[in-house]
Amino acid sequence: MEMFIDGAWHASDAPRMPVTNPRDGSQVDTVPDGAAGDAEAAVASAARAFEAWRQVPMTERVRIQKACAQAMRDSAAEVGQLLHLELGRPLEACIGEIARSADLLDIYAEEGLRLQATMPLGSAPGEKTIVTRDPVGVVVAITPFNYPITLLMFKLGAALIAGCTVVAKPHEDTPLSTLKLAEVFHAAGLPAGCFNVVTGTGRGIGASLVAHPVPRKVAFTGGTAAGKAIAASAVGTMKRLTLELGGQSAAIVCADADIGKAVAAIARHGFANTGQFCYRVNRVYVERPVYDEFLNSMVAAVGKYTLAAPGGEGDLGPLVNDRIRANSETQVADARAKGARVLCGGARPSGAAFAGGSYYEPTLIADATHDMLILTEETFGPVVGICPVDSAAEALRHANASRYGLAGFVFTRDLARGLTLCEGLEAGSVWLNDIQRSSHHVPFGGMKESGLGREKGRYGVEAYLEYKTMYLSYEVPA
Template structure:
């Protein structure tokens, strides 16, 4: 596939390509252009030209177009989902669900656009009015990761388009095809040429060229903390706005009075979804000692039922996307083992027929984990869970907050007052009590500390693509 710029397919200026690899087999399934600064400039200038018209479209018209794009996504869900399944390795039903749920977010953003308004102060003197309005921030660069490439793009694209911005997207090298397909689908659904452009290539080669380009006014990035810091530093050169959703090392606290069946079901489902490849998954668990062994037994039973999907077969979990991501799970498991932890489940690469060509790591439970272990300090981004006993909920809260990350937190406790107190005490952007759901499309999502800056979703997401403008109006009052 080629890049999609100004409503047309386009190869890289230098003609170079990058191979797209199927993580289940290691086979090359496609190629995309290895874009350069020249390609980034072409896409950005197309977006800047298109924005002159797009920002002036009435909100009702932008809403109607965005809703057509959402409908087109749903109609193409199986086709785009199949491409995503091939390039990511996640089981096909989950890939199709990602497309349809992302379309729902486009609709939510469209509805939020209809609720935007300007205000006029009532404190003005006769013959004066002060109007506070909001305008689109400008051309947006959206840089997205491999794990939920469509969902995390829609976090940014849906909000930007409704605000009146145009977008240049740079998908991850591992999963570019689903994003490229959507660019053409949206164009055919009525999104004007240049409003949504997609460039591909190596992150540091084309990504930083976009970040440092003088025209874009905002960078929206989801990815690792180190990369996010580099983007934030580069963006200061032209004072670009940034929204950064970065790493997580999210902790769950399980109190002695918790419903263990419900807690272990939720933690198993959330900790191992997408083979652990998402930012706000449960990464570490602190369990009050009276129920520690019972908790472990239930986790082993439930996580042990999850199956890996071999190449061409069926299963609950797919492979990890590449060798780098795989190596992190292996290294954290080995580190815990060497430091005296109990590996209750998994802990080593899956071998056998259907698994040899891909990066398969089974659900892994590490018991008796300590703060010195990597699993309790660093983001895993894989199907590995660290579990530690604590003497009290207060100790669990202190350990949970001993992290440079602050994306999500989870509490299981029947005592509502105690549970709410723990939720309030967790230093995290989103906290769940007594269950774990998908993050809602209607409320803000983002992190504290080194987990990022800004919020996405709902009206909060749309507002992050708008600038306030104050207009002071004077006129003669008729006598």
């Protein structure tokens, strides 16, 4: 596939990069490994489109965005198939991602209708003050591989309804679904240049986009180190930033918790998408009276998960590439060397069916300690560390003793204790007694080194708007 710029497929002179299927290592397609010239073409297209798009009445922007959302649903099978091939996740889950992302587009559209300017009272005769909102401008949206469409919609849906235009750079492992979606949106009526897609590496075309003087905002989801580099570069042109970065999210299981509910939620959330998402349960602190019961129940739950071999079905797909898989292997080896028990998993699956893919068994590590990587660094794989504690207060101290602050989870039947722990967790989102998907209507983002700003709902739209104050003077009729 080629890049998608100014409403059309854009041939690039850049070298080609392969896009491979992580289930078997086969090549799915190739895309350009773009450079500064491709970035310039995309930004110029977005800048031209911005001058017209910002003037489009909100009701018309809403109509177009809702048409794009419906087009996503209509093409969910086609786009989902591309996502399945490039990411390796089971097909049904890939199609589900497309449909759920369309819902967020609709929600952002409805939030656009609720935006208002204000006219504060108290001005002198012949004077009025209006506080209004202007779109930021051209936006660079840089997205990761794990949920490429959902995390793009976090940014694109908010930016478009605010009146901005977008240059998107998907991760080099998963560009195909984003490229296809740009074509789908253009066919659904989104004007040329409002949604451009370039391909390449973060250090290549990504860096060119961030440093370019025209874009006024960068919205990025990815690793903390990359986010810091983007922030440092963006300072040069004072770009606005939304950064959703890494996580090392902790769950606290109190002695009075419903262990069955806690295990079901933690197992489901810790291993969804083969552990490849930022706010998954990475580590669990369990009070000692229920520690053994929790471990036994977790082993039983996780032991039921199956791996989806090439051409087959299963609960978990592969990791997106061998580099991501190596992180899980490193953390498991580190835990073993320091005395932890590997209760299940802890290796690549055997058998010829898995030989060509980036698979890793779902893994539980018991008796984890804070000199181990599993309790301190993001895993981004199907490995969960479990640590016994003597009290909920000790668990809270451990949970907060991290440079990350994206999500936290608490399980207890005592509502007062639960609310106290939730309030005490230094995290942008906290769940009590269950772990649902993050809602499209409320803010999502992290504290500390887990990021800057919030996405979703009205909070996400506001991140793409600038306040403007206008002072009006006029002659008062006699």
